Amino acid sequence: MEKEKTVVLYPGLSVSHFVPMTQLAGTLLDHGYAVIVALIDPSVKEDIAFGAVVARLAASMPPVRFHTLPAVEDPPKLTHDGQFMLRYLDLVSRYNKRLHDFLCSINLLIFSTDSPSNEALVVTKRLGFPSYTLFTSSAATFVAFAQLPTVLAEGGPSFKELGDTHLELFGLPPMPASHLLGEVLEDPESDTYKAMMALLCRIPEADGTLVNTFESLEARAVATLKDPRCVPGWVLPPVYCVGPFVGSIADAEAKERHECLAWLDGQLDRSVVFLCFGSIGTGNHSEEQLREIAVGLDKSGHCFLWVVRAPASDDPEKPHDPSANPDLDTLLPDGFMERTNGRGLVVKLWAPQVDVLRHRATGAFVTHCGWNSVLEGVTAGVPMLSWPLYSEQKMNKVHMMRDIGVATEMVGWQQGLVKAGEVEAKVRLVMESEEGRELRARAAVHKEAAAAACDDGGTSRLAFAQFLADVASRQDRALQ
Template identity: 45%
Template sequence: METSSIAALVMDFFCADALDVAHQLGIPAYIFFPTGANNLAVFLRIPELASTWDLTKEDVGKTPITVNGVPLIHASDLPREVLEISEDHELFINVFRRMREANGILTNTFESLEPRAVKSIKDGFSFPTGQAPPIYCIGPLVTAPDKGVTHPCLRWLDAQPKKSVVYISFGSSGKFSIDKLREIALGIEKSGHKFLWVVRNPPSDDPKDPYDPLAEPDLDALLPEGFLDRTKEQGIVVKSWAPQVEILNHESIGGFVSHCGWSSILEAVINGVPIICWPLFAEQRMNRVFLVKEMRIGVELKGCDEGLVSRDELAEKVRWLMESEGGEELRNNVNAHRINGLEALREGGSSETAFQEFIENFKIQNA
């Protein structure tokens, strides 16, 4: 066996085949899993579960996924590639299987946010042999707000009442056709609540809407006629990009319509902002289930899986989140998670302790 001066190798989970190199060199190898423990528990079980599925059947998406410590999901909640007969399917299954060979798995969560899933993994329920590599919950790994950031939308937020604004953003890859953008606009307007909405150009591969994704959106062309004038006292529309961390940290933000990407979820949690869930792709549909049923900090939008969220549905859920006792309960829940997340990162906290345990583990491996 060759030797190396490298003490440990930490790799993204999609690079799991690099475990072969680490083993050849005698280097302890760890997987960094950038999302949460519920996702991790499910993905570690997928190789065995998927082997029983008939991917040629149209109703394979209805297959229930039962994993100890995780709320019930269905195959349709998984990343699309897992349900396709393709090279991507084989890639995903191989990655999920090989992750088990690591010396440990670091995940971007904190134990009190997903306690049942963490316990399930540690107890070996996600592993065929019942023998799990160590899991280290070292999150929430989020960027701290930069008080030096200046942006017109932040000045606008400064003038709004506390917890009065709904922030609407779908991540760097979340894009909608013109028809859907207009439906969102009319739903926001109908809600009557203040809003800050980040709008991007429609997909460039849509022949009906051949927009340059790098160009600045023409809001007058994309949004309903008269919308910007009618809502100039109600909200603000930002083109293409906004400083999300600083926005979610602002005291005027009371809710977040989100695609449910894990980074956005943690940014909302650490700032105490409840979520209206509008997943688009990847593991985001799984995250929606966990936000609504396990963490109890999100509410579901009907029709998003079919791409048919109506203006009435969006308006209703915004009003529910901002006005109802149920919405206030979500706000209380996410604030409790916020406190726990900050505590986890402090010296002696669960995430700080887990990171120290990770360091000690690879020291032992090298002894």
């Protein structure tokens, strides 16, 4: 192991950030780098599923050293509520001393963290290490994040007050202000708002940003990031589009094939609608919403594979357990399972999403618009029905529809309930109509482009090579 080629990765405490970071680790290993993944103890997050994912992926990557930093006193517990990001940023800040001591104990070449953990750049800048951010969402979202701290006029309305007024951000399609992150829709005097804006202002402090995307998928956004008009007065660090990092948590599971794949084997090509709403269960649907989905699927007449989780409790004192087993007999309408037997399959809690999307029988994907899921749909060539739930997913929805052109919208999500008639109508649109065929055709083009980007000589391969060359150049200058 060459100590001078050691890279430390510092992933965030969520599946959607942790998995792409481990995929970056695999790419660095392929290029001859020693990789250490430094971790804040996953147990500080009240999410059994996340800790299990960390353990499985660590066990599946023996060449990578996983190092858990020593605990801090009385760490804040991370539950998914309106204060999550504020507590998370506080936690990262409190771990900076632990991170500092660890980095001083090794011969480090590169440090990389994900964007919510940019507070760690305080440490690496003090120590003089090259420091990069892995941005696990789209280049378009990165454009928006870079502009948000400067977009509001002095004394003008806040993002919250703008409501559904469309924002005209440079290089992006118009987007309702209400689609922004919940943290910037808070009162501008709130601690949450101030902390989020401070985090976004750290974007230029990294030596560069690796984005989990590929150039042809987001040509407009990538060009915008290179344009000095993107953020007047700021010089953005170099951006490297090195994705798509697409993989399955199931890669670290037992090799047994999931039962839903055998069921898909018996279905016609592109005949099945797949419904799945993320890996952590944060946006679990209410009982009422589950019933509306069921009725819509029943009336659509199309085959479906639906991943169902138990609704969150209405009791604020009772923390939500995303691994809770749903009682389908109670949650779904009477007779639903019998009426749809043969053309529908309901799976509890989890399905191997990458494998399902790539199966020949899958014809459409109803998704919460998390960027990892979007990329998994794109690389499988599957058209999507967008149903955003939280975080930047509302922004992704606009991008999927307006720039990428692979999705249509499930209307009603913003009011908190998508009706059965909408589910039926949109399933029929994607599976039966000319508009659905056009979505499928564009999805097929992006699938081919994604493969080409990752091939020898492809844009993502070249971008990663440029990233490594820039790191080497920076190291040479430091030694002079």
